Amino acid sequence: MSGRITVVGIGPGSPDQTTPQASAAIAAATDLFGYGPYLDRLTLGSHQTRHASDNREELSRAGAALSAAAQGRQVAVVSGGDAGIFAMAAAVCEAIEYGPAEWRALELEVVPGVTAMLAVAARIGAPLGHDFCAISLSDNLKPWDVIENRLRAAGRAGFVIALYNPVSRARPWQLDKGFDILREVLPGETVVVFGRAAGRPDERMTTVPLADAAAGMADMATCVIVGSPETRIVERDGLPPIVYSPRSSGRPAR
Amino acid sequence: MSGRITVVGIGPGSPDQTTPQASAAIAAATDLFGYGPYLDRLTLGSHQTRHASDNREELSRAGAALSAAAQGRQVAVVSGGDAGIFAMAAAVCEAIEYGPAEWRALELEVVPGVTAMLAVAARIGAPLGHDFCAISLSDNLKPWDVIENRLRAAGRAGFVIALYNPVSRARPWQLDKGFDILREVLPGETVVVFGRAAGRPDERMTTVPLADAAAGMADMATCVIVGSPETRIVERDGLPPIVYSPRSSGRPAR
Numbered sequence: 350m351s352g353r354i355t356v357v358g359i360g361p362g363s364p365d366q367t368t369p370q371a372s373a374a375i376a377a378a379t380d381l382f383g384y385g386p387y388l389d390r391l392t393l394g395s396h397q398t399r400h401a402s403d404n405r406e407e408l409s410r411a412g413a414a415l416s417a418a419a420q421g422r423q424v425a426v427v428s429g430g431d432a433g434i435f436a437m438a439a440a441v442c443e444a445i446e447y448g449p450a451e452w453r454a455l456e457l458e459v460v461p462g463v464t465a466m467l468a469v470a471a472r473i474g475a476p477l478g479h480d481f482c483a484i485s486l487s488d489n490l491k492p493w494d495v496i497e498n499r500l501r502a503a504g505r506a507g508f509v510i511a512l513y514n515p516v517s518r519a520r521p522w523q524l525d526k527g528f529d530i531l532r533e534v535l536p537g538e539t540v541v542v543f544g545r546a547a548g549r550p551d552e553r554m555t556t557v558p559l560a561d562a563a564a565g566m567a568d569m570a571t572c573v574i575v576g577s578p579e580t581r582i583v584e585r586d587g588l589p590p591i592v593y594s595p596r597s598s599g600r601p602a603r
Numbered sequence: 604m605s606g607r608i609t610v611v612g613i614g615p616g617s618p619d620q621t622t623p624q625a626s627a628a629i630a631a632a633t634d635l636f637g638y639g640p641y642l643d644r645l646t647l648g649s650h651q652t653r654h655a656s657d658n659r660e661e662l663s664r665a666g667a668a669l670s671a672a673a674q675g676r677q678v679a680v681v682s683g684g685d686a687g688i689f690a691m692a693a694a695v696c697e698a699i700e701y702g703p704a705e706w707r708a709l710e711l712e713v714v715p716g717v718t719a720m721l722a723v724a725a726r727i728g729a730p731l732g733h734d735f736c737a738i739s740l741s742d743n744l745k746p747w748d749v750i751e752n753r754l755r756a757a758g759r760a761g762f763v764i765a766l767y768n769p770v771s772r773a774r775p776w777q778l779d780k781g782f783d784i785l786r787e788v789l790p791g792e793t794v795v796v797f798g799r800a801a802g803r804p805d806e807r808m809t810t811v812p813l814a815d816a817a818a819g820m821a822d823m824a825t826c827v828i829v830g831s832p833e834t835r836i837v838e839r840d841g842l843p844p845i846v847y848s849p850r851s852s853g854r855p856a857r
Contacts (some may be wrong), residue, residue, distance in 0.1 A: 352737035366622050369620075416855060432729075433724045434731055438725070439850050441729075445837060446837045449692065453837070453839050456842065457845060459728065461725040475692035478692060482736035482737070483734065507753065536769070561786055583700045588707075593691060595697055597744035
């Protein structure tokens with residue numbers, strides 16, 4: 350027997366940033382699994398079944414989706430942004446590796462999408478225009494000292510840093526601690542962008558120097574981009590400022 | 604006076620990975636500027652003018668596009684993948700900062716897209732499922748020792764590493780040197796993915812251990828993804844292997 354499972358990234362929020370490939374994959378599914386707010390963005394037909402779950406139940410959601418696929422359902426697992434960036438594709442792969450043999454026989458398709466940092470960067474200019482990294486600030490699945498080590502290494506080496514999962518009710522102190530660590534290795538005037546809900550009606554872009562960056566400026570819908578020392582702000586009369594990281598680079602940070 | 608310039612990421616190659624927002628921006632333009640092979644992917648109308656240039660003329664291309672926009676043309680600057688990742692958005696921002704005042708008065712819109720590493724990752728599983736970085740291996744615009752330093756820092760800190768611009772005729776030795784540096788800080792069995800032309804008819808995905816990785820496996824259309832020591836391969840009977848980086852993480856690399 351065979352079967353198939355598709356993991357779909359529907360983009361950051363605006364329907365015009367969802368690829369045709371993702372829209373087709375959603376339309377072809379009989380059963381859609383995902384975090385409720387992502388499923389809420391979709392317009393589904395009466396033949397389509399919605400399986401919503403909480404955002405901390407990724408592995409059990411992956412297992413339920415794989416079971417349904419193995420039973421012959423047309424299954425789409427839905428992620429916001431890209432399917433493979435701090436999202437469901439890795440959870441589905443992990444479930445396949447450790448699950449029953451029949452899950453390993455399923456065809457797996459991953460449909461990429463515009464991930465949050467790209468949408469935020471586009472709204473403000475080109476802060477990711479040079480070498481950069483992406484770090485999830487959640488210590489649910491890795492020790493906090495690994496995160497600290499990566500923040501220091503990335504700041505010292507001159508990477509622009511995109512922070513995913515910056516805060517949540519269960520993780521209130523991590524972002525401020527992260528800013529403290531970055532202030533040890535980066536100048537206080539380094540540009541920080543708080544990009545909330547890029548492309549959605551409640552979008553909000555805020556730019557502050559690292560010296561003034563604080564966790565209260567972020568929420569669960571925010572992607573934080575911390576520039577390198579070379580990231581620049583271009584002020585403009587009557588227009589929003591442009592933030593960009595030059596294509597050319599000199600030396601790494603102190 | 605005003606005016607407007609749009610920098611558009613058209614995705615990695617397959618039209619079904621181009622967002623509706625990008626397609627609309629292309630359709631609305633009277634003048635399209637870009638590297639020839641990217642413009643070749645578009646179907647343009649007879650009212651649309653194509654301004655193709657070589658891939659190492661980014662700043663002069665940006666200037667020509669801004670001049671046309673300041674003259675009231677509807678200008679789109681076209682990038683493959685995402686507009687802001689080692690692409691034209693940063694060049695346009697740089698030209699605005701240092702160019703004539705009228706360029707600063709233009710409205711700037713950047714349209715994000717699916718960047719190469721996301722498309723490659725999707726084809727192979729979820730190798731970017733955990734903290735990762737993106738490094739351009741081109742030393743045209745930054746000193747080689749900055750690149751070496753970033754490779755070492757990223758490998759040691761446990762980041763998955765996506766390498767853009769891995770090789771070209773003018774840069775034949777950099778990728779092998781980069782692999783040598785990574786072999787100093789990462790185990791020889793670390794997974795390396797050579798993802799060529801993801802989503803295009805001539806797509807080719809190759810997975811080898813870092814010990815065997817060599818520059819001859821890449822060309823200009825390749826994005827190389829070097830796993831972390833935690834990145835895994837799941838072998839499957841009669842199906843391609845899955846490569847993924849687990850969502851949870853232990854300790855950084857040696």
